Amino acid sequence: MKRKINLLLLLLWLFHAANAQKPVAEYKRLKAYEAVPRPTTAIIVCPGGSYCWLSKRHEGSEVARWLNRNGIAAYVLHYPTAGWAGFALHSRLYFPGRQYPDQLTAIEKAIRLVRQKGYQRVGVMGFSAGGHLALMAAENLPKDARPDFVAPIYPVVTLSHAVTHRRSRRGLLGEWRWRNATMRDSLSMERHANRIECPVFLMNCKDDPIVDYRNSMLMDSALTVHHVPHVYIQYTTGGHGFGASPHKTSKEAIGWLDRFLIWVRGL
Template sequence: MTSIQKIKVTGLFLFLSFSCLAQEEITLYPGSVPNAKDVPNEEVKTPSQVVSKVSQPTLSVFLPPKEKATGAAVIICPGGGYGVLVIKREGYDVADAFTKQGIAAFVLKYRLPSEKTMIDPSIGPLQDAQQAIKTIRQRAKEWNVDPQKIGIMGFSAGGHLAATAGTHFTQSVLPATDGISVRPDFMILVYPVISFMEGIGHKGSGANLLGKSASAEQIKLYSNELQVTASTPPAFITHAGDDTVVPVSNSLIFYEALKKNNIPSELHIYSKGEHGYLKVPAFDEWFGRCLHWMATAGFVK
């Protein structure tokens, strides 16, 4: 997302095009990374900012001006099938849009599951999501954030991670939480992977996270429609009916599970959009509905 700034200099107008950058990118863990093997960092980033082989997780901080801040914050988990991270389009660009609305945003570069870099690859991404929630609550005053208005957002497999954070918080996978809740206050799920069950789930994401020989118990545990309870946070969900990569049934079954448990949530299904919303719906269309839900749900004024 690009902004145009106009500056008048001695009667002339200069036009400067720039992209909003994070104020800072911090290492996610203050000490050693839990569940990590001692191996070299082999992270790769393409010119279009698609990142692979992530073993050193970070949090990029995007803060609105203090006078505009609403107190709400969103942790953004880019998608990529647990194999890569589409970190600009499904991360930095979205964070920029949130800050323009007075909402703090934090792009999570979470570890991608790998037996080469992790002792237990299946819990690595969730550890990073929980650590992000913990970190923002710890530093809420510094970042001008309300610790009770911290949500998590995810696209595609990042949506699976966000939904996992919203349904698995009662059992932290961190070494210690220091008494800080790792439950997100709300979820925003954009064409999300929800289930790994046969006929619904996204096999690529499931294989990358759990391995190709995952047990039936593991598959059920990480099929998040089966993990919804009365304490699951509310959600905004959007998906396209013509999505041939991640079936829209993922969003439908998760919404049904939320409704069954009386969790106030909102679901928007577009007839067209395929996977990724590359052409339709327009960003302002679905993002505007998301902002409206955040307002009606009481997370922003």
């Protein structure tokens, strides 16, 4: 019996090691897409993936190249996630890591590094769980490390409301803490919107089958109550996970890509 337990622990460790990411200090997780000529605005892109994995192409490299084509420097952040083994096997019960506050540490370091390059403005654009991370950066980082603007796109917002995205909650907080009411409330972005001091571009679709569209409505209401400058755009159709694909919201009068460019250039 003891031999079987030891074998199981060894297998869990191997799965954990296979999915481990480089330490934040090395920062190979931040991939640069720098537009030419040198722009004045840079955006750190946080892909989605429920804090369990990352949509590196649709919500990462494709978004960065779109920003480049429109004269904006982009940096895609591969922040820590649970990994497929961590999620499927609950291995973080035995090997803690790649959970809150690791993601917040990653975005803070990314903002500080990008800001050192001399851009006039450094913003954060996040998709789904990455949108939650963008909002965390605006609410929870030290003031000298907060972004100049944030763009949460079809974001996870709440961790304590009935409409929460449970997989993201578990991915962020881990197996030990995802049921902790204090932790969930502290990381429900709509509950602390008063901390946000930068402009916010918020967008989602009402037919979103993954993250309940009311997440964004909660955030919009909180931003309005606290007089935070923001734009909230809700599309009727479009779903979830489309990243920079223009056809998803192009049926509307103006797609989200064009609306964002108008907004960010007007800041």
